[in-house]
Amino acid sequence: MSRFAVPASLALLGMIIRLLPRISIDFRGLRTISDVFFMANLILFSTITPLFLLRLLLYPRRHLQLPIIERDSLQFAHLPLWATSFLGLVLFAAFVIAEGRVQPARGWGIAVYVCWWIGMACAVVIGFAIMTVLMSGSSIKGKTAYGRFAPLLAVLGGVTGVATGALIGAAICLPGAGVRPDQERIFDDKMAEPVIFFSICTVGAVLVMTMIVYSVLMHELLLVTGWPPPELTAAIFFFIGPLGQGGAALLFLGDAAGKVVLPPPPNFGADVGGVPIATASGVSGDDGITTGGVAIQHTLSPSLAALPLNMIGLIFALLLGGMAVAWLVLALINLFHRMARHELSWNSSWHGLVFNIATISITSLWLSLALESSFFRVATLVLLILSLLILLGNLVCLTRLAIKRSCCFRRTTGV
Numbered sequence: 001m002s003r004f005a006v007p008a009s010l011a012l013l014g015m016i017i018r019l020l021p022r023i024s025i026d027f028r029g030l031r032t033i034s035d036v037f038f039m040a041n042l043i044l045f046s047t048i049t050p051l052f053l054l055r056l057l058l059y060p061r062r063h064l065q066l067p068i069i070e071r072d073s074l075q076f077a078h079l080p081l082w083a084t085s086f087l088g089l090v091l092f093a094a095f096v097i098a099e100g101r102v103q104p105a106r107g108w109g110i111a112v113y114v115c116w117w118i119g120m121a122c123a124v125v126i127g128f129a130i131m132t133v134l135m136s137g138s139s140i141k142g143k144t145a146y147g148r149f150a151p152l153l154a155v156l157g158g159v160t161g162v163a164t165g166a167l168i169g170a171a172i173c174l175p176g177a178g179v180r181p182d183q184e185r186i187f188d189d190k191m192a193e194p195v196i197f198f199s200i201c202t203v204g205a206v207l208v209m210t211m212i213v214y215s216v217l218m219h220e221l222l223l224v225t226g227w228p229p230p231e232l233t234a235a236i237f238f239f240i241g242p243l244g245q246g247g248a249a250l251l252f253l254g255d256a257a258g259k260v261v262l263p264p265p266p267n268f269g270a271d272v273g274g275v276p277i278a279t280a281s282g283v284s285g286d287d288g289i290t291t292g293g294v295a296i297q298h299t300l301s302p303s304l305a306a307l308p309l310n311m312i313g314l315i316f317a318l319l320l321g322g323m324a325v326a327w328l329v330l331a332l333i334n335l336f337h338r339m340a341r342h343e344l345s346w347n348s349s350w351h352g353l354v355f356n357i358a359t360i361s362i363t364s365l366w367l368s369l370a371l372e373s374s375f376f377r378v379a380t381l382v383l384l385i386l387s388l389l390i391l392l393g394n395l396v397c398l399t400r401l402a403i404k405r406s407c408c409f410r411r412t413t414g415v
Contacts, residue, residue, distance in 0.1 A: 003052075005351035007044040008081035009391060011088020012164075012358045014038040015171070016365060016384055018095055023368050023377050038092040045085045052082075076130045076154035077238055078352065080161025083123035087168045090115045094172045113191045116172060120165040124202070127158035148220055149228045153238045155213050159206040160241035160359075163249050166199035166206075167362070170252030173260055192260050196253055203249045207320075210242040227334050230343040234350040236334055237357070239327040244359025247320035251366040254313025314370055321363045328360065346397045354394065358387045 014037030020030060090112055097108045134151045173192035217239070221227070228236055338344040361383035368376030 003044075003048050003078075003348070003351070004081040004085060005078050005355055006394075007041040007048065007085040008088065008164075009351065009354035009358065009387075010037045010041040010044070011085055011091070012355055012362070013384070013387060013391070014041065014088070015091055015168075016358060016362050016380075019362075019365055023365060023380065025377070025381070034095075035092075038088065038095075041085055041088050041092075045082075045089065049082065076134070077150075077157030077235070079130065080123055080126045080158050081355065083119050083126060084161050084164045084355075086122065087116065087119040087165050090119055091168045091171060110191065112172060113195065116165075116169055116195065120162075120169065120198075120202075123161045123165040127162050130154055130158040148225060149217075149232055150235075152213055152217055152220075153232070153235050156210070156238045156242055159209050159213075160238070160245055160356075162202050163206045163242055163245035164359075166203045167245055167249040167252055169195045169199045170249060170256045173256040174252065192256070196257050196260065199249065200253050200257075203246055203253065206242055207246050210246070214239070227337065230338055230345070231347065232349070233335055233338045233344060234347070234353055236331045237328075237353050239331065240324050240356040241352075241359055243320045243324035243327065244356065244363050247317035247324065248359065248363040248366060250313040250320070251317040251363065251370060252313075254310045255366075255370075257309045310370075314367075317363055317367060321360065321367065324360050324363070328357070346394075346401075350390075350394055350397070354387050354391045357383060357390065361387060 014034045017030060017037065018034040020026065093108070093115070094112045097112065134154060173195055335344070361380055364376045364383060365380040367373065368380055
């Protein structure tokens with residue numbers, strides 16, 4: 001299951017690179033680099049998925065029995081990344097359609113929305129399945145430090161997958177699929193509304209669940225076990241994912257809701273510089289129905305709702321981004337602590353580092369756009385470069401491991 005972290009990380013990095021022109025970072029070949037990441041995601045997703053399903057079909061008792069929960073429960077944290085990889089391909093299709101590379105754009109746009117609902121349903125089902133399976137095996141957990149931490153990290157993986165689906169849904173709903181601000185919109189706003197509202201609801205559930213799990217994790221770290229065991233050194237970076245993706249999703253959703261679902265009228269606030277005022281016939285810039293000079297609101301006013309939605313997303317993104325950075329610092333301290341004691345070794349959970357650090361990068365990217373801040377622009381580049389370096393390091397370690405196992409196999413078989 002941990003192999004799904006690689007295509008999911010490639011999809012997220014491809015999305016970040018595709019959005020760099022939004023913050024005035026553009027050069028020749030940037031779109032090609034993004035396409036390479038997305039195509040690598042497509043190849044890996046198409047290869048790993050049938051192999052994973054075939055393995056489950058051939059050895060169901062080895063992977064689906066409850067006794068594996070205590071031993072391999074951390075693997076559940078990577079399972080939602082399958083849905084994330086699929087949603088990354090959906091986002092790539094949205095980018096291609098928005099750039100006018102396929103026709104008819106409207107028909108393909110509808111297909112993108114349908115595929116997003118399929119991927120989001122898979123992410124939600126996998127999240128609930130993780131919690132259900134782990135709760136069913138609760139009687140065999142808790143004796144070891146690994147058994148206490150791994151199920152909590154698995155739950156964080158589940159909520160991160162759902163938050164990523166909400167983020168991608170908001171990116172699809174933005175004008176031009178969020179590629180460039182001046183691009184013509186080709187997707188249907190009526191199909192975007194349920195996507196945005198459902199994504200906001202799922203992000204709310206994700207944040208509440210995350211706060212509950214974090215409370216338990218802090219209790220374990222401070223009062224029970226201390227630092228997680230060495231084999232979970234890299235997995236502690238999963239603490240970052242829900243916060244990074246949740247903050248980015250709220251930023252994207254606030255922007256999408258303000259532009260697509262509740263756009264202010266063209267002449268909103270023209271009388272007093274953007275502030276609605278009471279008049280004899282109602283409220284300036286409002287869509288309320290008036291009776292005898294009193295405004296009666298029967299529906300949510302676009303002119304009054306767009307700005308609060310954007311500000312709520314911005315404030316929550318700043319708060320969640322700060323908490324994500326705090327967890328990143330703690331995870332790095334734990335990493336250096338294990339390195340100093342020579343207890344650090346590479347394993348499959350290291351694939352998740354790229355994905356979780358990239359979640360902070362995309363939050364920083366959209367903050368730099370919303371606040372027009374050079375600080376967040378630089379932070380975006382630093383986190384993106386760090387993610388790419390970790391991805392390269394993981395590929396090197398994976399290649400060395402494959403060569404080592406190949407040599408051991410040859411010695412054993414005498415080839």
